[in-house]
Amino acid sequence: MAGINISENLKKVNRKIQSAIKRSEDKNKKVALVAVSKKQPSKKIQNAIDSGQLDFAENYIQEALEKIEFFDNQNIKWHFIGRLQSNKLKKIVGNFDLIHSLDNYSQAEAISKIAMEKSLRQKLLVQINIANELTKSGITADEAVPFIKKIATLPGLQICGLMGFPPLDISEQAKKIFFTEVKKLSLLVSRDLDLGEHPMSFLSMGTSHDYELAIESGSNMVRIGTEIFGPRE
Numbered sequence: 001m002a003g004i005n006i007s008e009n010l011k012k013v014n015r016k017i018q019s020a021i022k023r024s025e026d027k028n029k030k031v032a033l034v035a036v037s038k039k040q041p042s043k044k045i046q047n048a049i050d051s052g053q054l055d056f057a058e059n060y061i062q063e064a065l066e067k068i069e070f071f072d073n074q075n076i077k078w079h080f081i082g083r084l085q086s087n088k089l090k091k092i093v094g095n096f097d098l099i100h101s102l103d104n105y106s107q108a109e110a111i112s113k114i115a116m117e118k119s120l121r122q123k124l125l126v127q128i129n130i131a132n133e134l135t136k137s138g139i140t141a142d143e144a145v146p147f148i149k150k151i152a153t154l155p156g157l158q159i160c161g162l163m164g165f166p167p168l169d170i171s172e173q174a175k176k177i178f179f180t181e182v183k184k185l186s187l188l189v190s191r192d193l194d195l196g197e198h199p200m201s202f203l204s205m206g207t208s209h210d211y212e213l214a215i216e217s218g219s220n221m222v223r224i225g226t227e228i229f230g231p232r233e
Contacts, residue, residue: 004230006044007051010035013227020215029220032202034079036225038063039232042070048228049074057081057100057223061088068095081223083137090114099124100163100204100223103138108151115156122156125163125204130181133167141185145192152193161202161221162186166210176217179205183218 017031037045037056045056045067054075058064059082068078077097084092084099084107092099093114102108102124115122126148129138139147144162152159162185166178186203206214206222214222225232 004044006047006228009228009230010048010051010053013224016212017215017222020212024216024218026218031215031219032221034081034204034221034223035228036081036207036223037067037229038225040225040229041233042067044229045071049076053228055079057225061091065091065095079223086110093122094118094120097123098160098202101125101127101137102151103127103129105147105150108154108157112154112156120156121158123158123160125161125202126151126159128162128164128182128185130164130178130185131167136167138164141181144185144189148189149193159200161200161204162189163204165205165207172210172213175210175213179214179217179219186218 013033017033021027021029021031032055033053034055034057035048035053038059055077057079058067064078064080078095079098079100080092080096081100084101084104086107089107089110093111099122103126111122126144127138128141128144129136130141132140148159151157162182164182166175182205183203186200190200202221203219204221204223205219208224208227211222211224
């Protein structure tokens with residue numbers, strides 16, 4: 001914990017976000033900052049809450065549920081950004097405000113069923129694999145419209161947008177192309193699908209390594225961990 005000033009870190013990140021918005025095409029947009037709190041101790045998370053941060057993301061369900069219980073009644077929105085596992089869905093649905101990583105119709109059906117059993121509407125993002133990486137989850141660009149059109153018919157789901165992250169170890173220019181392509185896909189999906197009273201509103205792209213470029217390229221939700229909390233403990 002020594003040497004980590006989370007309040008100052010949040011201020012720096014938010015300043016960078018505002019600067020990136022000014023360099024983007026939509027200079028009036030708001031960008032949601034999601035603090036990635038996986039493997040971070042409760043004291044650091046509380047410091048972030050005390051500094052006004054209320055959106056937090058977790059990868060591991062058991063760790064996340066312990067934190068959700070510990071920080072109950074603090075108006076926190078919890079995001080699940082890990083890979084979905086069918087045997088963990090009952091613990092995920094309803095405990096997280098937003099699921100970032102849906103890419104599978106059978107899991108969408110399962111989430112729908114659980115949501116209906118719990119009498120709730122589960123918000124989610126569809127994970128996109130624009131680069132068609134074999135080792136990464138996500139649906140391809142060609143699959144996006146038919147996939148979302150299909151899951152949009154399932155009860156208990158609220159499709160809030162897309163999520164994507166670029167391949168590792170690529171150039172800044174290649175990342176910019178990636179982010180721009182996901183943004184174009186988001187516009188295409190929004191144009192081609194009528195999602196009723198809940199249109200897609202989020203484009204989740206950008207982490208500690210590239211969130212400024214992601215915002216410049218169209219992102220309005222970024223997931224920042226190390227730059228806020230420092231190294232994981």
